[in-house]
Amino acid sequence: MQVLQSPEYVQIELGDRSYPIVIGPDLLDALASRAELPDAASALIVTNTTVQPLYAERVRAALSGKYRSIHIVALPDGEVHKDWQTLNRIYDALLGAGCDRKTVLFALGGGVVGDMTGFAAASYMRGVPFIQLPTTLLAQVDSSVGGKTAINHPLGKNMIGAFYQPHLVVCDLDTLSTLPARELGAGLAEVIKYGPIYDMVFLDWIEQNIDALMSRDPGALAHAVRRSCEIKAEVVGQDERESGLRAILNFGHTFGHAIEAGLGYGQWLHGEAVGCGMVMASHLSMRLGGVDAAFVERLTALIGRAGLPVRAPVLGADRYIELMRVDKKSEGGEIRFVVLEKPGSAVMRGAPDALVREVIAHCCA
Template structure:
């Protein structure tokens, strides 16, 4: 993993010598900004470089769009030594990784994340996949990239809303495993939102270190890795209930972390001051703290389509205290109370 300014110009350093051809997978938004620069670096390998452009947005993270990658690879006769390069945010990274895991039963791929959220979360850890109308990320594979190239300069072109969404995942790492890092995030909220170079580089580096530590102990989410989904059971329900793309993933997770903190207070003893801190930080980074009222039963129905559900029983990532996370069930009556307390009607 390489983190720093100008990494787009050095992508060729991460390409193995035996690669036969390279396909850059991107979308129109990122492609217009960075595709030519990335392809110019990759052409330094002397290999053929093509570009496969997918439509932009979470709503296109589906089978039909995934097939556009396979179409491009087959039309250009890519073999097993071809390399896929994911140039974009989490959607591009997840879909390119899943295509790499599936094409000819597995080819190599390189992650080049261009959003803060993908730099600190989805590009690290090997989770790939697509959405299903009944659930987010329910079809996919665990498949590791050969490298992750994080160019901090590309964040300068991100809309403020995308920066806020990425910061939700940064804050998450402090909440689940490193209380000192959460304290640091609280103290540097303004610097982080302003993308102050030293602050944002530290946030990305520490987030990647913490995620790599967890994934290294549990690559396929049989135990510890599940804590990385703090706020996600609520967040995924928001995304599915409101329609993918209405809320950004990080926005939904940020709001979901506040809801999970409330649930933690009612189930595992998280103190009220800590719940307030979580709410204040989520708000301070620019994410919503008031979820939509999807209707209590609809909330629960959506949550049951979650990879942490076991035997039909809902399980949540909860915080006994900041910096410590556990995975366990919660009584439905308590969950209903929290949903009622935190939600407002959809207008």
């Protein structure tokens, strides 16, 4: 598959808060040339202890001609650290360096870093600009795009946060070369998601190219990232604050978030939980008459080929339901699920507890 020779662009259309997603190889070193970078005296690069030795100094060097002072804060790595205590490290760094309300934050890392940096940017001095520099596949195709920022609470995932858009997203595809295989698979879960909810042609393409994606073929990864971002841009442009259509992007997430919280954050990667959650959501969709057993088997097989779990952990139906009632999509105590009304189209709706228990029992067997 052809390798990108020059960057490609996907635009998020949100009026005066519109911004581009730039996709391509070797983009970090040219950061300072981006016209979208806000002018400021100082910048803070927020990263984690895994990504810091790989890219932090490189980004600092790239930005040195743009900002007079550039600070770095490295957070502990992992979903288990996506909490108030770790968030405060960002505020400590900002306040300790005397950063003002024009200071630009750069989120250099995966989804956890991006979510926390965005939340810090939304709330520090009531809002400072930030840039997303996602270094994982999951962050490039999903979490860095669309302005959802949050931290976790022991009772629920991403329950404390804000909608706050970045000025720019830069997806340097070269960073995927240092991604552990397990993290690559977790990112593929979010790529696969876009097929059954929005684009069956893309699902066909993923099935045909899953081996190339798993082996990190540059052309395949470039297409997967671009098409995923295009779909998310189309959805977010119509429904920024998830009042309707945008909820379909949470396919598999209601079950998945329950798995993450029930096992303890960090036991399964977010993408692993979402992959398994999509299997569970497809079974619920089948019981609600949206798809047939053949489609469920097809989607389950693809998720398995991506190296993702397709059997749910045994938490007990009562515990699953308890955790899912805390989900942000719940209304008046009713759990709301993203289900497939047909292949390529999703809706959000409630489901009888008895049906949900059937799904849990089947998928945990």
